[in-house]
Amino acid sequence: MRARENARPGRRNEAVARPRTRARSEVELLLHHAVRLTQPPPRRRAVFRAPPAALVRPRRNPLRRNPIRAYRAGVDVDLVVPGLYHLRPDFGQAYLWLDGRSATLIDTGTVGSGPAITALLTELDVELDRIVLTHGHEDHVGSAAELRAATGAPVLAHAGDVAVIQGEQPRPDPVLLDWERPLFDSITPNVPPHPPCPVDQEIAEGDVLDFGGGARVLSIPGHTDGSIAIHLSRSRTLFTGDTIAHFGEVVLGTFNLDRAQAVESFRRLAELDTEVACFGHGEPITRNAGAELRAAAAKLND
Numbered sequence: 001m002r003a004r005e006n007a008r009p010g011r012r013n014e015a016v017a018r019p020r021t022r023a024r025s026e027v028e029l030l031l032h033h034a035v036r037l038t039q040p041p042p043r044r045r046a047v048f049r050a051p052p053a054a055l056v057r058p059r060r061n062p063l064r065r066n067p068i069r070a071y072r073a074g075v076d077v078d079l080v081v082p083g084l085y086h087l088r089p090d091f092g093q094a095y096l097w098l099d100g101r102s103a104t105l106i107d108t109g110t111v112g113s114g115p116a117i118t119a120l121l122t123e124l125d126v127e128l129d130r131i132v133l134t135h136g137h138e139d140h141v142g143s144a145a146e147l148r149a150a151t152g153a154p155v156l157a158h159a160g161d162v163a164v165i166q167g168e169q170p171r172p173d174p175v176l177l178d179w180e181r182p183l184f185d186s187i188t189p190n191v192p193p194h195p196p197c198p199v200d201q202e203i204a205e206g207d208v209l210d211f212g213g214g215a216r217v218l219s220i221p222g223h224t225d226g227s228i229a230i231h232l233s234r235s236r237t238l239f240t241g242d243t244i245a246h247f248g249e250v251v252l253g254t255f256n257l258d259r260a261q262a263v264e265s266f267r268r269l270a271e272l273d274t275e276v277a278c279f280g281h282g283e284p285i286t287r288n289a290g291a292e293l294r295a296a297a298a299k300l301n302d
């Protein structure tokens with residue numbers, strides 16, 4: 001019933017632009033995650049904010065008929081802007097971009113998120129045409145192998161992380177700042193390793209992928225060697241991967257291989273013309289995100 005209420009036009013703004021949470025420090029947020037991850041996962045109740053009714057024709061909106069069915073496996077989902085969904089498995093995040101019935105998944109969440117994501121594809125009545133991985137960490141690659149097998153969609157990633165994604169090399173340990181170490185030690189044992197996943201297409205700086213009116217690939221090393229961002233110039237939408245996070249405020253992502261390089265990559269992303277920014281961790285920003293990224297970049301130390 002709640003989902004039906006949310007579908008009313010009067011709730012439209014809430015679905016499109018979610019209220020910002022109280023500003024919390026990155027440490028607070030990560031501690032919150034760390035505590036969560038040391039507990040057995042609660043039975044999650046599916047939460048779904050249905051797309052605004054005014055934006056979706058009834059025949060094209062099967063989610064309104066049964067918004068809960070797709071989410072029994074435990075993935076929350078929000079509409080960020082029309083055609084862009086934010087998926088939140090237990091840890092990690094993913095985004096689904098739609099061009100009509102053609103879907104592109106950006107990251108995949110932890111292992112086991114596949115059934116809920118394929119159920120979502122079915123509910124939306126779309127075909128998954130590609131899976132783009134922003135980098136090789138297990139909270140982003142986790143369900144790539146199962147989704148590739150279930151849908152036949154090719155997996156795209158940068159050469160710098162391909163060996164890790166394919167299970168040919170272990171994930172290199174990040175170079176941790178002192179305050180990051182206890183968080184890393186408490187979080188990582190609770191994020192399951194990803195099953196190796198074949199990469200079907202290596203992507204590199206300057207490539208333009210066939211979705212969103214032309215999706216430009218930016219190579220942004222630092223968090224990992226093969227980290228990428230995706231920028232859709234037509235809709236001014238940016239997917240940052242873990243180079244940038246949004247924990248109440250916009251911050252440099254944690255657990256980087258090379259912090260100085262990650263800072264440089266952050267600054268590069270901040271210069272892009274961006275209205276909507278989607279992060280590897282934290283809530284998307286749906287209005288004038290570029291200004292927030294630039295303000296955050298100005299505060300970064302080298």
Ligand SMILES: [Zn+2]
Pocket residue numbers: 135137223242
């Ligand atoms: Zn990462």
Ligand SMILES: [Zn+2]
Pocket residue numbers: 092137139140242280281
């Ligand atoms: Zn991550």
